[in-house]
Amino acid sequence: xxxxxxxxxxxxxxxxxxxxxxxxxxxxxxxxxxxxxxxxxxxxxxxxxxxxxxxxxxxxxxxxxxxxxxxxxxxxxxxxxxxxxxxxxxxxxxxxxxxxxxxxxxxxxxxxxxxxxxxxxxxxxxxxxxxxxxxxxxxxxxxxxxxxxxxxxxxxxxxxxxxxx
Amino acid sequence: xxxxxxxxxxxxxxxxxxxxxxxxxxxxxxxxxxxxxxxxxxxxxxxxxxxxxxxxxxxxxxxxxxxxxxxxxxxxxxxxxxxxxxxxxxxxxxxxxxxxxxxxxxxxxxxxxxxxxxxxxxxxxxxxxxxxxxxxxxxxxxxxxxxxxxxxxxxxxxxxxxxxxx
Numbered sequence: 001x002x003x004x005x006x007x008x009x010x011x012x013x014x015x016x017x018x019x020x021x022x023x024x025x026x027x028x029x030x031x032x033x034x035x036x037x038x039x040x041x042x043x044x045x046x047x048x049x050x051x052x053x054x055x056x057x058x059x060x061x062x063x064x065x066x067x068x069x070x071x072x073x074x075x076x077x078x079x080x081x082x083x084x085x086x087x088x089x090x091x092x093x094x095x096x097x098x099x100x101x102x103x104x105x106x107x108x109x110x111x112x113x114x115x116x117x118x119x120x121x122x123x124x125x126x127x128x129x130x131x132x133x134x135x136x137x138x139x140x141x142x143x144x145x146x147x148x149x150x151x152x153x154x155x156x157x158x159x160x161x162x163x164x165x
Numbered sequence: 166x167x168x169x170x171x172x173x174x175x176x177x178x179x180x181x182x183x184x185x186x187x188x189x190x191x192x193x194x195x196x197x198x199x200x201x202x203x204x205x206x207x208x209x210x211x212x213x214x215x216x217x218x219x220x221x222x223x224x225x226x227x228x229x230x231x232x233x234x235x236x237x238x239x240x241x242x243x244x245x246x247x248x249x250x251x252x253x254x255x256x257x258x259x260x261x262x263x264x265x266x267x268x269x270x271x272x273x274x275x276x277x278x279x280x281x282x283x284x285x286x287x288x289x290x291x292x293x294x295x296x297x298x299x300x301x302x303x304x305x306x307x308x309x310x311x312x313x314x315x316x317x318x319x320x321x322x323x324x325x326x327x328x329x330x331x
Binding site for chain 1: 221225312
């Protein structure tokens, strides 16, 4: 066999061994916009909760729970109060971190107190957060988080009668 | 000269199989993108996007959102869906706890919901839920008035929308 004919045969036997990716790519191009449209990049959750209580004395007395556990937000302190619960006062220190509405010391002290109350009254799952009218929403949500973590998931919101009291 | 021609012929035959597009690198990009998008894909659950400029408070709550009427409270106004209902100034200046423009809009929405519910079977009826998307910096006084107005509007439950903490 001559060298020329051998060369001709080798060029005829050339096989294209690349993968045929175009159909797969077409599928991807359809799939990615579809998924992008239904993707959620911000995870939103909800806190289900009770309605705010009326601030007048008559309606408040009708919906009292036996323990009446509450966190009262005052300008200088958080008060943890309830029937048969020793009043606890936790200083309300301004947080240095904008992302954390509660100062770490106040958060840990509140957690400790709430855990103690939840342990001594395991049947109680309710807590009221009595906020002043100028209390920021983020701070209320942080208080609800602390209560939930301490085993008091049923939080209710209530407005204090006068501002800052 | 003959040697030069021979080289050119060889170069031509070698180049024949490489004329197609090389899609491998593009495929790599698309595969990475597909996995990333699949990770953030939510099947089934209700999704919503807060209005621009509204920053939800961060929370450890883990309950998923359900289909409901959405009231957004940002720094300036109160919206139902994307429709302006009242300004925060109007809400703050309202005499009692009721915010009149919001109450009127809620009454109209509730009437629509009742009409739809009347056409549905009893088993398909859903409780009337309102989800409140409040900016993290709003004051409790505004939130309390909105919640009171929602309660007076005959809605059964309230859910507060929050951002899941990482």
